[in-house]
Amino acid sequence: MEEILKVNGLSKQFDDLPVLDNLSLSVKKGEVVVIVGPSGCGKSTFLRCLNGLEDIDEGEVLLGEEKVNPNKKNLSRTRERIGMVFQSYDLFPHKTILQNITLAPIKVKKRKKAEVEEEAIKLLDRVGLLSKKDSYPRQLSGGQKQRVAIVRALIMHPEVLLLDEITAALDPEMVREVLDVVLSLAKEGRTMLIVTHEMAFAKAVADRVIFLENGKIVEEGSPEEFFDNPQTDRLKRFLKTFSYEK
Amino acid sequence: MDFNVIKDYLPLYIKAFMLTIKIGWIGIALSLGIGVISAFILHFKIPFFSAVVKVYVELFRNTPLLVQLFFVYFGLPKLGISISAEACGALGLGLLGGAYMAESFRSGLGAVKLSQTESALALGMKKRQLFTSVILPQAITLSVPAVVANLIFLLKETSVFSAISLMDLMFTAKDLIGLYYNTTECLFMLVIFYVIMLLPVSVLGSIVEKKARFKMFGD
Numbered sequence: 292m293e294e295i296l297k298v299n300g301l302s303k304q305f306d307d308l309p310v311l312d313n314l315s316l317s318v319k320k321g322e323v324v325v326i327v328g329p330s331g332c333g334k335s336t337f338l339r340c341l342n343g344l345e346d347i348d349e350g351e352v353l354l355g356e357e358k359v360n361p362n363k364k365n366l367s368r369t370r371e372r373i374g375m376v377f378q379s380y381d382l383f384p385h386k387t388i389l390q391n392i393t394l395a396p397i398k399v400k401k402r403k404k405a406e407v408e409e410e411a412i413k414l415l416d417r418v419g420l421l422s423k424k425d426s427y428p429r430q431l432s433g434g435q436k437q438r439v440a441i442v443r444a445l446i447m448h449p450e451v452l453l454l455d456e457i458t459a460a461l462d463p464e465m466v467r468e469v470l471d472v473v474l475s476l477a478k479e480g481r482t483m484l485i486v487t488h489e490m491a492f493a494k495a496v497a498d499r500v501i502f503l504e505n506g507k508i509v510e511e512g513s514p515e516e517f518f519d520n521p522q523t524d525r526l527k528r529f530l531k532t533f534s535y536e537k
Numbered sequence: 538m539d540f541n542v543i544k545d546y547l548p549l550y551i552k553a554f555m556l557t558i559k560i561g562w563i564g565i566a567l568s569l570g571i572g573v574i575s576a577f578i579l580h581f582k583i584p585f586f587s588a589v590v591k592v593y594v595e596l597f598r599n600t601p602l603l604v605q606l607f608f609v610y611f612g613l614p615k616l617g618i619s620i621s622a623e624a625c626g627a628l629g630l631g632l633l634g635g636a637y638m639a640e641s642f643r644s645g646l647g648a649v650k651l652s653q654t655e656s657a658l659a660l661g662m663k664k665r666q667l668f669t670s671v672i673l674p675q676a677i678t679l680s681v682p683a684v685v686a687n688l689i690f691l692l693k694e695t696s697v698f699s700a701i702s703l704m705d706l707m708f709t710a711k712d713l714i715g716l717y718y719n720t721t722e723c724l725f726m727l728v729i730f731y732v733i734m735l736l737p738v739s740v741l742g743s744i745v746e747k748k749a750r751f752k753m754f755g756d
Contacts, residue, residue, distance in 0.1 A: 344655055371661035381656035384753050385674045394670060395660035427752070440656075447660060 295320045295482055296451055301340060301350035310336045312506035321480040325493040328503035334486040338453045342373040371399060374449030378456040380436040382428040389424040392443045414442045418472050434465025438472055454485045490533050494518050502526050542722045546713060553709035554730050560626045561695045565688060567631025572638020580646045597636035603697045605629050610701040626698045634691045641687055645680025678749040685742030692735055706730050
């Protein structure tokens with residue numbers, strides 16, 4: 292299958308602290324790659340480098356043929372092609388749910404308002420939030436806000452979707468409603484890079500799982516290999532922290 | 538207290554009241570303009586201008602209005618520029634208020650969360666779109682409480698206008714006391730007129746504040 296995102300030798304430091312160390316990765320169209328790892332291993336920074344929210348010290352990120360480079364003027368164009376959903380939802384508090392979703396397509400893509408609203412309503416209906424279209428973000432629960440944030444990213448028709456710990460701030464019951472949406476996106480063949488701590492979800496949604504530590508890929512494999520037959524001691528120890536025995 | 542005295546003085550007070558309001562609001566309009574422009578300059582860190590604004594803000598926040606008025610009223614004619622006492626009052630108030638407003642708007646702009654910027658950027662918005670449709674509306678809401686406090690503060694500061702012989706409320710009260718010694722009545726009316734001037738601002742301000750807060754934070 293066609294390669295959609297390619298990362299070559301990506302390195303990044305915060306002052307003297309290396310966060311990403313010569314990282315390379317290639318993602319095919321329609322592939323769902325889940326990245327797991329301990330806190331501070333560089334998972335989030337890695338995603339943020341992919342759409343230029345963080346500067347890159349060395350290496351390159353290629354989206355199709357186009358290079359993602361924070362110093363270039365076409366960065367906002369590249370970002371239109373890469374959707375991102377954050378842990379803290381970050382909906383715009385002064386806009387209604389519908390306005391939150393339609394703002395970028397209208398302002399950035401210059402699409403017609405009526406047409407965008409029609410699409411927004413369809414997407415809202417799909418995630419079960421049509422009745423909230425005229426509410427404000429403050430009136431929604433965390434899980435509902437996160438589903439809106441996903442819709443807000445989807446309506447830009449991104450080629451790749453980056454999900455950065457999107458359930459980390461949610462109650463267990465709300466985690467489910469958000470992850471169900473993500474699962475359905477995976478089923479329809481969306482290309483996604485997902486950072487998460489939900490191992491059961493990772494196993495269900497991923498085509499490939501990557502274990503990141505100290506900015507390096509320690510192990511990667513299919514979810515079956517990864518979770519049922521980990522090779523490195525480090526990954527074995529990491530996975531053990533998620534299971535409880537008396 | 539002699540109510541006949543109050544009745545006799547009423548027209549003088551009303552006249553002074555209107556003048557105080559007129560100069561007060563011209564000054565405030567000026568201060569809003571200066572404040573917004575200064576805050577933008579500080580927020581975008583425009584070279585040179587932002588240094589000028591910083592000096593201006595510190596200078597005017599750290600000197601009393603009375604001193605500033607003296608500088609404008611007695612200083613400008615020495616430079617060959619003569620302006621009326623009214624213009625002087627409005628200008629002085631505008632410059633003082635501008636410094637305070639600049640800080641209020643700047644802190645509003647600074648208080649919008651960085652993650653708002655990032656999520657807008659991630660949607661492909663350009664810096665300008667992001668500023669006008671995401672940052673600015675939130676910044677305005679966030680600066681409402683500080684701006685309302687400034688409004689009340691500035692309207693009260695108009696009481697030093699009497700020093701440059703503007704016939705405002707304070708001047709009228711002092712003048713009448715000097716002429717007729719009806720101290721109790723004159724001061725009573727002074728208090729009442731200041732309350733009449735400021736209470737609506739205060740009440741309206743807190744309504745706007747509540748509405749703005751509710752829209753942003755839901756409480």
